[in-house]
Amino acid sequence: xxxxxxxxxxxxxxxxxxxxxxxxxxxxxxxxxxxxxxxxxxxxxxxxxxxxxxxxxxxxxxxxxxxxxxxxxxxxxxxxxxxxxxxxxxxxxxxxxxxxxxxxxxxxxxxxxxxxxxxxxxxxxxxxxxxxxxxxxxxxxxxxxxxxxxxxxxxxxxxxxxxxxxxxxxxxxxxxxxxxxxxxxxxxxxxxxxxxxxxxxxxxxxxxxxxxxxxxxxxxxxxxxxxxxxxxxxxxxxxxxxxxxxxxxxxxx
Amino acid sequence: xxxxxxxxxxxxxxxxxxxxxxxxxxxxxxxxxxxxxxxxxxxxxxxxxxxxxxxxxxxxxxxxxxxxxxxxxxxxxxxxxxxxxxxxxxxxxxxxxxxxxxxxxxxxxxxxxxxxxxxxxxxxxxxxxxxxxxxxxxxxxxxxxxxxxxxxxxxxxxxxxxxxxxxxxxxxxxxxxxxxxxxxxxxxxxxxxxxxxxxxxxxxxxxxxxxxxxxxxxxxxxxxxxxxxxxxxxxxxxxxxxxxxxxxxxxxxxxxxxxxxxxxxxxxxxxxxxxxxxxxxxxxxxxxxxxxxxxxxxxxxxxxxxxxxxxxxxxxxxxxxx
Numbered sequence: 001x002x003x004x005x006x007x008x009x010x011x012x013x014x015x016x017x018x019x020x021x022x023x024x025x026x027x028x029x030x031x032x033x034x035x036x037x038x039x040x041x042x043x044x045x046x047x048x049x050x051x052x053x054x055x056x057x058x059x060x061x062x063x064x065x066x067x068x069x070x071x072x073x074x075x076x077x078x079x080x081x082x083x084x085x086x087x088x089x090x091x092x093x094x095x096x097x098x099x100x101x102x103x104x105x106x107x108x109x110x111x112x113x114x115x116x117x118x119x120x121x122x123x124x125x126x127x128x129x130x131x132x133x134x135x136x137x138x139x140x141x142x143x144x145x146x147x148x149x150x151x152x153x154x155x156x157x158x159x160x161x162x163x164x165x166x167x168x169x170x171x172x173x174x175x176x177x178x179x180x181x182x183x184x185x186x187x188x189x190x191x192x193x194x195x196x197x198x199x200x201x202x203x204x205x206x207x208x209x210x211x212x213x214x215x216x217x218x219x220x221x222x223x224x225x226x227x228x229x230x231x232x233x234x235x236x237x238x239x240x241x242x243x244x245x246x247x248x249x250x251x252x253x
Numbered sequence: 254x255x256x257x258x259x260x261x262x263x264x265x266x267x268x269x270x271x272x273x274x275x276x277x278x279x280x281x282x283x284x285x286x287x288x289x290x291x292x293x294x295x296x297x298x299x300x301x302x303x304x305x306x307x308x309x310x311x312x313x314x315x316x317x318x319x320x321x322x323x324x325x326x327x328x329x330x331x332x333x334x335x336x337x338x339x340x341x342x343x344x345x346x347x348x349x350x351x352x353x354x355x356x357x358x359x360x361x362x363x364x365x366x367x368x369x370x371x372x373x374x375x376x377x378x379x380x381x382x383x384x385x386x387x388x389x390x391x392x393x394x395x396x397x398x399x400x401x402x403x404x405x406x407x408x409x410x411x412x413x414x415x416x417x418x419x420x421x422x423x424x425x426x427x428x429x430x431x432x433x434x435x436x437x438x439x440x441x442x443x444x445x446x447x448x449x450x451x452x453x454x455x456x457x458x459x460x461x462x463x464x465x466x467x468x469x470x471x472x473x474x475x476x477x478x479x480x481x482x483x484x485x486x487x488x489x490x491x492x493x494x495x496x497x498x499x500x501x502x503x504x505x506x507x508x509x510x511x512x513x514x515x516x517x518x519x520x521x522x523x524x525x526x527x528x529x530x531x532x533x534x535x536x537x538x539x540x541x542x543x544x545x546x547x548x549x550x551x552x553x554x555x556x557x558x559x560x561x562x563x564x565x566x567x568x569x570x571x572x573x574x575x
Contacts, residue, residue, distance in 0.1 A: 029326030030345035115407070198406060203382060209318045210383035211550060212339035 033215040042219035050204065051223065058200030058224075061117055062189040065124025066182055073129045073181060074174060077136025078162070081170075091137065098130035102188070106195045120192040127188030128181040135177025139170035171243040179232055186228040280472050282311040283320040283329035285457070288503035290511050290518050291430070294487055294528070295353065295480075296504045297497045302479035307472055311503075324462060330469070331461040331476075335385075337545045340563055341552060346463035348565035350473060351480050352533025353457040356544070357525055358389055359432040360447040361417065362424040369447050373399040378413050378425035381406050385456055386426040388548030395547055396450065417444065429525050430518055451526075454544030455537055466565055477568040478575065481532050488530040491519035531573060538564045 017035045024034030033041075045051045080087045102123065113119040143166045151161040167174075193202020201220050208216035288296065299309060314320040317334040324332035325345050333353070340347045366372055380386040387404070394400055405422075407413050410431040416422040418440060427435070435441055459480070466473050486493050495515040498504050505512070522528060529537060541563070543555040551558065560566075 029322070030343040031322045031325040031339075198382065206318075207382040209322075210338070210381065212321070212336070212342045214343065 031212075031214050033218055037215040038218040038222060041213070041215035042223060045204070045216060045219060054200045054204050054220070055227075056200075058189055058193060058202070061120035061124055061192060062185060064117075065121045065188065066128055066185040068121070069125050069128035069132055069181055069185060070178060073132030074136050074178075077133040077174070077177070078140055078167075080133065081137035081140025082162070082166075087137065091134070094130040094133045097126055098134065100126070102126055103191060103195060106192075110196060115197050119196055120189070123192040123196070124185045124188040127191070128185035130181075131184060132174075132177045132181035135180070136170065136174050139173030139177075140166055142173075143169045168243060171239070175235070175239045175243075179235055182235065183228055183232060186224060186231075190224060279308045279310050280469065280476070281328070281330045282309055283323045283332040284311055284313040285317040285320045285333040286315075287313045288507070290504075290507070290515055291354075293494050293498055293504045293515055294483060294519065296499070296502055297494050298476075298480045298483035300497065300499050300502065301483060302476050305475045305479065307475045307479070324460065327462065327465075330465050331459060331473075333457055333459065335455050335458055335541070335545070336460055337541065337563065338383075338550045347460050348463045348466060349455070349458045349460045349533075349538070349563060350466065350565055350568050351459040351477055352455045352529055352537040353459055353480075354455070354522075354527050355529065355537075356385055356389065356452045356454050356456040357429050357527045358386055358426045358452075358456075359429070360393075360424065360426050360449055361414075361432060361435065362445050362447060363417070364443060364445060365423055366447065367445055369393055369397055369449065370399060372401060372424055372447075374402045375424060376402040376422070377404055378416055378422040379404055379406055380408055380410075380413075380426075383550070388545065388550060389426055389452070391548045392544065393449070429522060429527055433521050452544065453537065453540035455533060455541050458533070458537075463565060466568075470568075473568045474571060477532070478572040481530075481569070481572040484528055484532060485530045487519060487528065488523055491523045492516045494519045532569045534566060534569050534573070535560065535564075538566075 020038075021035040024032055024037065027034075042051075045054075076090060080090050105126075106119075106123065109119045109122055113122060147165050147169060148161060151165050156164070190202055190205075193199055194206065198206045201224055204220040205217050208214065208220065282299075284292065286292070299307075299311075303309070312323075312329065314323065320329070320332045321334050321336045321339050323329040324336075324347065325339060325343060335349075336347055339345065360369060360372070362372070366375070377390060379390055382404075390401055390404065407416055410427040413422070413425040413427055414431050414435050417425055417435070432446060435444060436446060459476075461473070483493075495512065498512070498515070538560045542551065542558045542560065545551040546553065546555045546558065
């Protein structure tokens with residue numbers, strides 16, 4: 001079974017990259033490089049250290065933003081899910097944040113927080129946090145009532161009920177929220193680098209575009225997607241280790 | 254299933270063909286920015302071309318690179334910008350037909366510095382990496398054998414002026430109209446405009462795909478003629494831009510404050526040599542080769558580059574001989 005999954009993954013990668021190569025060779029546009037050219041550029045940039053410097057820059061707002069969003073997001077989500085007062089207080093904020101067209105709000109963020117790290121972290125948080133909070137809250141609210149009653153019948157404290165019943169029961173949806181939130185965080189980090197000041201990977205994208213080095217531009221985009229996919233797979237592994245018995249079909253199957 | 258696939262494929266191709274056939278009637282112009290005072294002269298030329306039978310539509314892109322990409326992929330016919338790197342690297346047959354404006358930018362600093370040499374090792378604020386002001390900085394370094402300190406990037410001359418005024422930067426390079434606005438304002442006395450060599454290279458030029466240009470020779474001729482006549486008339490009398498601006502057009506719809514400043518803007522621009530009344534041509538092409546290879550956008554030695562690989566001069570020559 002594991003082999004079949006691996007085989008299918010490999011096949012879809014070959015199909016996708018094959019289609020890319022073909023589209024690049026036709027070419028669909030003079031601005032669209034082939035897969036092999038892009039990979040060449042990717043390895044060249046990894047080799048000469050461009051990528052490492054760029055990621056050192058890009059990962060800062062990304063890691064800080066995602067970490068804040070994950071911890072704060074789950075905490076607020078639990079809170080909102082457990083108390084209807086806090087739901088009333090907080091959930092509209094996150095619904096608005098989720099619906100807001102972020103790119104249009106960037107000038108406001110820059111006005112308030114300047115062009116530095118703060119603005120970029122905020123962009124990541126605005127992208128990542130709402131999904132995490134809303135998913136967590138929804139999951140917590142939907143804990144099976146019978147389980148909680150059972151906990152009460154066994155005289156469990158409130159804390160024990162939350163830690164041993166509510167969170168494990170909610171974990172699949174919390175993790176689904178985390179996955180969605182973190183992929184949104186990746187989008188936010190790149191958006192910030194393209195829209196606020198070009199640094200890191202965003203700088204490679206804009207700079208290669210302005211000197212018409214399209215293979216490097218696509219290589220940079222490809223690398224960030226690859227990183228996001230790898231990170232999501234890692235997150236899934238963490239979930240399986242932390243909450244056994246919740247495994248269901250996900251990306252990595 | 255197979256027939257269904259076939260049918261969809263045929264339908265898709267037919268749709269694609271009909272779209273491109275429908276679009277062939279109008280020429281599609283890719284602007285690198287939304288219509289502003291700087292584009293007023295261009296729109297006057299468009300009005301003149303329209304009177305001579307040119308049918309066009311324009312789309313404003315958020316930056317020059319997107320406009321170049323749209324022309325590269327054939328979604329737009331004629332674009333705005335200086336796509337030298339794209340011409341050399343992507344093997345696309347792009348050619349410039351007209352120089353719209355020259356790279357007239359000015360190093361402006363606080364009173365801390367009084368000449369370009371003072372900026373050796375000092376941080377400077379520029380538009381974007383690989384952009385026009387970046388190339389100016391490269392050439393300054395090259396000619397004066399100096400090296401700027403850290404370069405940071407803030408797109409838009411007016412934003413860089415704001416950074417200067419806010420004390421967040423001590424040195425930057427800005428365009429003619431923002432330089433004039435800043436130096437004529439009350440705050441002007443706090444800043445220096447550093448003396449710099451003259452630049453003849455293009456900032457914005459009109460370019461298209463060579464195959465498209467040759468297939469639409471007539472339209473391109475009307476367009477280039479209109480541009481040449483507008484640029485020459487503007488040199489005689491900069492106020493024609495304001496007079497000829499179509500009140501219902503994209504420039505005519507701009508706020509009155511901006512329209513009132515058009516005369517001043519174009520008088521300054523003509524005086525400052527921002528526009529070449531002869532559309533650039535060989536002189537501009539030669540200057541561009543030298544400039545952009547010195548700035549690192551073109552590879553190879555300027556003397557070995559062939560003008561014909563970057564410019565298509567026939568329409569401009571024809572217009573100049575009229």
